Amino acid sequence: MTAEGNAQILDRGYRRFEGRRSGVWGAIRSTAWHSTRSVLGLGRKARHKVAPVLVIIVAMFPAVVFVGFAAFLGGDEFVRDALEGVIPEFSELPRQSLAAIVLFTGLVAPEALVRDRRDGMLSLYLSTPLTRPTYMLAKVMSVGGLIALVVLVPTMIYLIGLTFASLGPDGFGDWLVVLARIVVSGTLASLLYALVSMGAASITDRRAFASLSVILTMLGTLTVIQVLVEGADLSLNWRLLDPVNMPLEMLARMFGDLGEYPELSTERVYAANAGWAAASSGLLWWRYRKAGS
Amino acid sequence: MVRHDVRVSVIAASDVSMVFGTHRALDSLTLEVPPGVTGLVGANGAGKTTLMSIVLGLRAPTNGSVSVLGLDPLRQGAQLRSMVGYGPERNVFPDDMPASDFVKHLAEVRGMPRSEARTRASDALWLVGLGEERFRALGTMSTGQRQRVKLAQAIAADPSLVLLDEPTDGLDPVQRDEMLNLIRQISSEYQIDVMLSSHLLEEVERICDNVVALDAGKLIAQGRLADLVGDVEGITLELAEIDDVPGSIDAVAARLRAAGLTVAHEEGLARMEVLGASSDDIADAVRDAVADSHARVRRIEQRRRKLEDLFEAAEA
Numbered sequence: 339m340t341a342e343g344n345a346q347i348l349d350r351g352y353r354r355f356e357g358r359r360s361g362v363w364g365a366i367r368s369t370a371w372h373s374t375r376s377v378l379g380l381g382r383k384a385r386h387k388v389a390p391v392l393v394i395i396v397a398m399f400p401a402v403v404f405v406g407f408a409a410f411l412g413g414d415e416f417v418r419d420a421l422e423g424v425i426p427e428f429s430e431l432p433r434q435s436l437a438a439i440v441l442f443t444g445l446v447a448p449e450a451l452v453r454d455r456r457d458g459m460l461s462l463y464l465s466t467p468l469t470r471p472t473y474m475l476a477k478v479m480s481v482g483g484l485i486a487l488v489v490l491v492p493t494m495i496y497l498i499g500l501t502f503a504s505l506g507p508d509g510f511g512d513w514l515v516v517l518a519r520i521v522v523s524g525t526l527a528s529l530l531y532a533l534v535s536m537g538a539a540s541i542t543d544r545r546a547f548a549s550l551s552v553i554l555t556m557l558g559t560l561t562v563i564q565v566l567v568e569g570a571d572l573s574l575n576w577r578l579l580d581p582v583n584m585p586l587e588m589l590a591r592m593f594g595d596l597g598e599y600p601e602l603s604t605e606r607v608y609a610a611n612a613g614w615a616a617a618s619s620g621l622l623w624w625r626y627r628k629a630g631s
Numbered sequence: 632m633v634r635h636d637v638r639v640s641v642i643a644a645s646d647v648s649m650v651f652g653t654h655r656a657l658d659s660l661t662l663e664v665p666p667g668v669t670g671l672v673g674a675n676g677a678g679k680t681t682l683m684s685i686v687l688g689l690r691a692p693t694n695g696s697v698s699v700l701g702l703d704p705l706r707q708g709a710q711l712r713s714m715v716g717y718g719p720e721r722n723v724f725p726d727d728m729p730a731s732d733f734v735k736h737l738a739e740v741r742g743m744p745r746s747e748a749r750t751r752a753s754d755a756l757w758l759v760g761l762g763e764e765r766f767r768a769l770g771t772m773s774t775g776q777r778q779r780v781k782l783a784q785a786i787a788a789d790p791s792l793v794l795l796d797e798p799t800d801g802l803d804p805v806q807r808d809e810m811l812n813l814i815r816q817i818s819s820e821y822q823i824d825v826m827l828s829s830h831l832l833e834e835v836e837r838i839c840d841n842v843v844a845l846d847a848g849k850l851i852a853q854g855r856l857a858d859l860v861g862d863v864e865g866i867t868l869e870l871a872e873i874d875d876v877p878g879s880i881d882a883v884a885a886r887l888r889a890a891g892l893t894v895a896h897e898e899g900l901a902r903m904e905v906l907g908a909s910s911d912d913i914a915d916a917v918r919d920a921v922a923d924s925h926a927r928v929r930r931i932e933q934r935r936r937k938l939e940d941l942f943e944a945a946e947a
């Protein structure tokens with residue numbers, strides 16, 4: 339009999355699964371990864387990839403430019419010494435991409451949250467091992483991880499680039515300390531931006547309005563505070579209510595720098611960030627306490 | 632994993648009430664759902680979806696307790712929901728997501744390893760008849776195809792119990808038949824218990840082993856379908872009058888009553904229900920009464936109780 343004569347369609351039918359299920363953490367991981375892919379447009383049409391990729395490139399631009407300068411001009415010791423005074427500190431680099439960070443938060447949080455509310459995925463998620471808090475944890479991980487792409491990753495690239503250009507920290511021990519500071523402060527700042535933007539995005543089920551809400555929360559508050567402090571000569575403490583600059587101010591303080599607003603005490607900066615985190619978490623809890631049921 | 636052939640009850644509820652403000656959505660429900668396909672029937676607003684959400688552990692009942700697959704939905708909700716597939720009533724999905732990605736993702740969230748989820752998503756979509764269409768975006772699918780995708784995602788993670796909320800909603804008669812056959816197949820061939828909610832009583836009568844009937848939050852009947860509906864004592868009779876013998880139908884009713892039988896008949900109507908000692912005796916009496924009254928038989932059949940009768944009895 340020929341091989342063709344033996345050919346038959348394989349019908350696997352429906353099979354039992356006897357293996358171990360991944361449980362709640364598996365559900366959180368899977369939801370976070372799915373959300374991340376969705377926001378970046380992976381597995382979707384090309385037009386969904388354009389905006390996030392463009393903003394990420396813009397956010398990386400300062401780090402790449404400074405590293406490029408350092409690589410091309412840093413060969414000479416005299417130039418290298420001169421560059422050390424010109425190129426930004428590690429704690430200052432995220433501020434170079436502040437516009438891209440704000441824009442990115444306006445893209446990421448609405449895409450991650452609003453889609454699930456509109457297309458029924460939220461109620462399906464709640465029929466799985468996920469609960470509202472664990473679903474929200476998955477979203478914070480996703481949005482925080484994505485925002486880290488524009489807050490944390492450029493600084494990592496910057497550190498690695500400067501290290502290769504002999505402009506990095508002195509010695510391996512110092513290098514590790516700087517790396518740890520970049521990772522911890524960048525992660526915290528990303529989480530803060532994630533919480534604030536998610537809180538602002540949660541107030542509506544329309545993606546465009548959610549983006550507007552995030553941008554208004556960020557830039558609207560910033561503008562009002564600028565007017566109050568600089569125009570109306572109110573106390574500098576009003577700057578503590580600024581959700582755009584306070585995460586980066588906290589990041590700078592974690593490097594031991596005075597940051598953009600040295601008149602504000604470090605304790606107050608930390609407290610302001612904790613307040614934003616608590617207020618945003620509270621708003622999220624309130625908006626999701628009955629959603630999807 | 633416990634399968635339905637060895638378990639006594641899939642869902643057990645004791646004195647469950649659910650109150651939203653002043654509205655009592657469920658009122659002291661005590662029920663036992665045995666293995667197999669169970670129809671949760673009732674009009675819109677009867678409390679079906681509320682009961683399903685309590686079964687899934689998404690809502691805490693105001694009063695009473697529930698056990699599903701031997702687990703407490705509130706305390707062991709995550710564990711329970713990894714063993715339960717759910718097909719919501721809502722027909723809205725991520726439009727740009729291919730069906731295979733959608734089913735695979737939900738299988739992963741329900742605990743399947745990634746490679747297993749991919750294979751099972753594909754298998755489930757083939758099973759529901761969407762094998763060739765599995766890479767199509769959900770937004771391009773018809774209502775019937777979307778209902779099948781909902782079923783596929785509910786069974787892909789090998790659940791012990793599947794809850795389907797109005798699974799035939801929006802389907803044409805042919806699609807509805809196919810969907811009902813699939814649901815029956817899932818239970819009988821793959822040993823997965825199914826609870827489906829529906830307000831269409833005839834489809835529940837077609838495929839369900841058990842019934843839970845709700846009316847305005849109250850339990851009006853529960854048990855094996857065979858015990859609740861089917862042939863009962865008596866005959867249903869539909870007569871036609873002959874033009875030159877007016878009043879012959881009322882005469883038939885009168886003769887049957889005179890013969891000692893119970894007759895449910897409104898004067899002037901062609902239909903009547905005749906109850907008595909045995910169907911054979913009733914048939915003989917009907918034959919004689921019709922012949923003597925010069926009426927004409929249009930239809931005669933064994934009396935049959937339908938689910939609809941349960942609701943009518945409850946209303947009465």
